[in-house]
Amino acid sequence: MTGWDRTPSPATILVIDDNETNRYVLTSWLERAGHTVVTAATGAEGLALLDTTPERLPEIAIVDVRLPDLSGFEISERLKNDALTASMPVIQISAAAVSPEDHAEGLRRGADAYLDQPIDPGELLATVTATLRYARARQRAERLAQRLIALNRATLDVYSAVGFHSFATAATGGAAAVLSTPASAVFLSPRAQAVHSTTDAPRTAVRVRPAHPGLLDQLTAHGLHQDTGVTVVRIPHDQWRALLPGDHLEGQVTLAMSRTKRGRPPVCLAVPTDALSGADDEQLLQQLANGCALALEALRTFDEEHALGLALQRSFLPKELPTVPGVELAFRYLPASEHAEIGGDFYEAVQTAHGLLLAIGDVVGHSLTAATVMGEVRHALRAYAVEGHPPHHILERLETLLRQSQPGVTVTLCLVLVEPDGRRLHIANAGHIPPLVTDPLTGPRFHTPHGPLLGLGLPHPAPAVLDIPPGTRLLLVTDGLIEIRTAHLDTTLAELREAVATGPDDLEELCELLLTRFGQHKDDDIALLTALFT
Numbered sequence: 038m039t040g041w042d043r044t045p046s047p048a049t050i051l052v053i054d055d056n057e058t059n060r061y062v063l064t065s066w067l068e069r070a071g072h073t074v075v076t077a078a079t080g081a082e083g084l085a086l087l088d089t090t091p092e093r094l095p096e097i098a099i100v101d102v103r104l105p106d107l108s109g110f111e112i113s114e115r116l117k118n119d120a121l122t123a124s125m126p127v128i129q130i131s132a133a134a135v136s137p138e139d140h141a142e143g144l145r146r147g148a149d150a151y152l153d154q155p156i157d158p159g160e161l162l163a164t165v166t167a168t169l170r171y172a173r174a175r176q177r178a179e180r181l182a183q184r185l186i187a188l189n190r191a192t193l194d195v196y197s198a199v200g201f202h203s204f205a206t207a208a209t210g211g212a213a214a215v216l217s218t219p220a221s222a223v224f225l226s227p228r229a230q231a232v233h234s235t236t237d238a239p240r241t242a243v244r245v246r247p248a249h250p251g252l253l254d255q256l257t258a259h260g261l262h263q264d265t266g267v268t269v270v271r272i273p274h275d276q277w278r279a280l281l282p283g284d285h286l287e288g289q290v291t292l293a294m295s296r297t298k299r300g301r302p303p304v305c306l307a308v309p310t311d312a313l314s315g316a317d318d319e320q321l322l323q324q325l326a327n328g329c330a331l332a333l334e335a336l337r338t339f340d341e342e343h344a345l346g347l348a349l350q351r352s353f354l355p356k357e358l359p360t361v362p363g364v365e366l367a368f369r370y371l372p373a374s375e376h377a378e379i380g381g382d383f384y385e386a387v388q389t390a391h392g393l394l395l396a397i398g399d400v401v402g403h404s405l406t407a408a409t410v411m412g413e414v415r416h417a418l419r420a421y422a423v424e425g426h427p428p429h430h431i432l433e434r435l436e437t438l439l440r441q442s443q444p445g446v447t448v449t450l451c452l453v454l455v456e457p458d459g460r461r462l463h464i465a466n467a468g469h470i471p472p473l474v475t476d477p478l479t480g481p482r483f484h485t486p487h488g489p490l491l492g493l494g495l496p497h498p499a500p501a502v503l504d505i506p507p508g509t510r511l512l513l514v515t516d517g518l519i520e521i522r523t524a525h526l527d528t529t530l531a532e533l534r535e536a537v538a539t540g541p542d543d544l545e546e547l548c549e550l551l552l553t554r555f556g557q558h559k560d561d562d563i564a565l566l567t568a569l570f571t
Contacts, residue, residue: 045169047071048096053083053112054130055104059154063099066158067165080107084115087122094122097168102131102143113147124176126168130154181317187215188321195332201226204336205234206243208306208329214239215321218312221284223252224333225302235284248281255280256305261294267323267330269293271310293322295330301337304330358386361393363459365569367544369552371517372562381407381448382515382562383415387422392457394422397513397566398450398469401490410443414450414491428452428465432488432497439492447492451513454500459570462511465500467491470516470530473537477508481537483530510544511568512537517561518551529555544569 050067054060055078064074075095077083087094098116102109109129116122129143132154140151149171150164191211198204205222212220213236221235233248257263260270270292272280277290289310296303306326313319358366368384381400386393396418400407417438421431431452439446449469453462464472468490475481484503489495519529533555540550544567556563 045166045173047073048165048169049073049075049093050165051075051077051083051086051095051098053077053080053098053104053109054101055079056101059101063161066161070162070165072165080104080109080112083112087116094125096172097126097128097165099128099130099165102129102134102139109148110143110146113143117147124172124179126150126172128152128164128168130156177315177317184215184318184321187211188325191215191325192328192332195329196335198332198336201232201336202245204329204333205232205245208304208325208333209234209236209243210239211325211329212306212308212322213241215325216308216312216318218308219286221281221286221307222329223248223256223281223305223307224329225253233281233284235286237285246283252280253302253305256292257294257296257303259292259294261296261303263299265296265299267293267295267327269319269323272307277307291319291322293326295323295326297327297330297334301334304333359388359393361388361455363571364393364455365544365571367548367567369548369565370563371552371556371565381411382517382564383411384513384564384566385415385418386566387419389422389454390425391427391454393455394428395453395455395511395513395566395568396450397515397564398448399515399517399564401447401449401492406446410446410448413442414439414448418450428454428463428500429497432465432467432491435491436494436497440494443492445492447490449490449516451487452500453511453513455568455570460505460507462503462505463500464503465497467497470514470519473512473514473534474503474505475510475512475537477506481510481512481534483534505570507571509570510537511570512547513566514551515562515564517563518555518565520561 050072052060052063052074054063060076064076067074075086077086100109100112109131113127113129116125116127126149127147128150129148130152131139135153143151149168152161152164191207191214194207194211195204198207209220209222212222217239219237221233223231223233226232231248231250231252232245234243234245236243259272260268272290272292274288274290277284277286286307286309290307291310291313293306294303304326306322306329308322313322358368366386370384383398385396398414400410400414414435417435418431421434426434432450435450439448449467451466451469451472453464453472455462464484466472466487468487471483471485471487473481474484484501486501488497519533520526521529536551536554537547540547547567548565551565552563
């Protein structure tokens with residue numbers, strides 16, 4: 038039923054009247070009009086019928102006002118105060134309570150209409166028709182409102198998906214929740230694998246499995262072809278099973294296909310046609326399919342940009358470290374999770390005329406730009422180091438470079454120059470996590486003096502000079518290793534110091550220990566550079 042219905046489809050109607058003749062007459066008129074009638078002689082009997090058949094409630098109740106046990110007013114109040122029957126229209130009838138005051142009382146206490154007996158059959162049927170029309174229109178509006186809320190929630194879920202498995206769950210589960218039905222979805226993963234996901238009911242598990250490569254082409258051949266936009270088609274059950282043998286949708290299937298950009302793979306959502314009660318439901322399915330296509334396109338674009346940024350980022354980092362007598366080196370670089378943005382962490386080791394220069398830094402921010410700036414800073418750092426500049430002069434030149442080429446960008450950077458004999462360190466720290474120096478006699482301690490971040494235009498102090506005995510170890514890390522949103526930085530730095538103090542002497546084993554203990558499930562890149570001075 039859609040739009041304006043002059044004659045709504047037949048309904049099941051409850052008649053409560055203690056007069057057997059009245060029940061017979063009312064039943065006869067209603068059944069001749071095509072309705073199904075259930076009857077009760079008392080109020081208690083009528084309410085008991087509703088309690089025993091909650092899944093098949095009548096759409097209307099016709100109630101005599103004067104009953105032997107309960108008044109029609111009381112029955113109306115009970116129906117309206119019960120969430121299960123609150124929307125059921127009540128038509129009250131009476132041969133005795135016919136005054137305007139009686140009418141007002143009945144309407145005030147829950148009646149939707151009030152008729153005096155003797156009743157004209159035409160008036161009764163017209164009242165039933167009008168009441169049905171209003172009640173069904175209200176039910177449609179309420180159901181549409183609920184489904185719009187579910188659509189909004191499903192759309193938020195697909196846009197919040199951080200991976201293609203979670204996207205499949207959100208899209209399929211969203212279609213099931215919006216239309217209260219089993220649902221399926223078909224789309225293409227980033228690795229060009231057709232994915233088929235299904236769920237048997239709202240709020241139940243979504244199953245995700247690969248589909249055959251040509252499935253999307255076969256589905257879009259039913260209507261969308263290579264066009265953009267949204268198309269809805271009906272597919273007979275046997276054809277649907279031929280396309281997707283493992284799918285559980287029953288009967289004819291309604292398929293919504295959406296593509297946002299020409300040449301890109303579409304998203305397909307499918308539900309049983311019986312689950313759609315009209316044009317409103319079909320439009321909801323279309324909107325969800327379009328939202329899924331937009332969300333998947335954004336997710337796919339992010340995935341492509343992330344892969345590009347990661348490749349660019351790795352191309353900027355050294356593939357191996359120099360071999361220097363008296364110095365052992367080990368490093369680790371761990372990108373953030375595949376769904377996190379690209380960062381600007383970097384490390385470097387350069388042999389210069391004045392000794393070995395170790396560096397670790399981080400471009401503030403997470404984006405492809407951060408990775409690009411990281412590459413620019415690292416290449417400039419190597420050039421300045423090879424030219425023989427001391428650490429604080431390198432910082433000053435990088436400061437000038439950033440102000441000219443990347444205004445507004447800031448970088449943390451720690452430089453450690455190891456003199457050729459390996460017995461003295463020159464440490465210049467521009468706002469970075471302090472290096473951890475482990476003296477074999479006094480144990481690990483953070484070297485805390487530091488200057489400002491690069492990019493602020495502030496002067497950088499001369500490096501601190503630190504004499505070290507043989508067996509000293511140096512650890513340089515980026516904040517991705519130790520930063521936890523729920524913990525103070527001093528706490529995690531103390532835990533890092535303790536882990537190094539009790540950890541293995543071997544540098545490679547130490548790196549693995551630190552990544553295992555501090556580097557799991559982080560949403561930031563991690564760079565780790567450690568040295569042993571023998």
